[in-house]
Amino acid sequence: MLDTTALLDQIVPAAEAAAAAYGASVLTRTQDEAANATVRLGQRLIRRLLNHDADTAPDSAPVRTAVVRLAEAGADPDLLALHRAELRIALRTALTEAPDLATELSVLLPATPPPPAAHAEGERSVAVGRDNTGSIATGDGAGGAPAR
Numbered sequence: 001m002l003d004t005t006a007l008l009d010q011i012v013p014a015a016e017a018a019a020a021a022y023g024a025s026v027l028t029r030t031q032d033e034a035a036n037a038t039v040r041l042g043q044r045l046i047r048r049l050l051n052h053d054a055d056t057a058p059d060s061a062p063v064r065t066a067v068v069r070l071a072e073a074g075a076d077p078d079l080l081a082l083h084r085a086e087l088r089i090a091l092r093t094a095l096t097e098a099p100d101l102a103t104e105l106s107v108l109l110p111a112t113p114p115p116p117a118a119h120a121e122g123e124r125s126v127a128v129g130r131d132n133t134g135s136i137a138t139g140d141g142a143g144g145a146p147a148r
Helices: 004-027 037-050 061-071 077-097 099-108
Strands: none
Touching (some): 004 061, 004 077, 004 099, 037 061, 061 077
């Protein structure tokens, strides 16, 4: 089974972009060539969510309602945060109720880039694969705290 949280982390930003770009019409609007890739992806994801196999699909009304409310939120940061959370919850419910839907949607998403590679060779070498927020000390007498 797919990790629903990771899938939501990819789906929600694209759905938000589509809702923000097209408002409530994102629910019926066909692909617009001038739209950017994220908006087009959001449109495809929303369309797939709302048109999933009727026999096995979860109720699409909460997703539809969340998209419309997000689209109508305007620039109010509090409303945007609230409606983003509503969309995420509606999507989580839909994906939980229909695991096959999660698989279908994951196929539409771009491949997740691999984590950055970190490799160190040799005595006292250090490799950092992501950000480092602390000191890195190697060598004789390295006590972990910088000298003052």
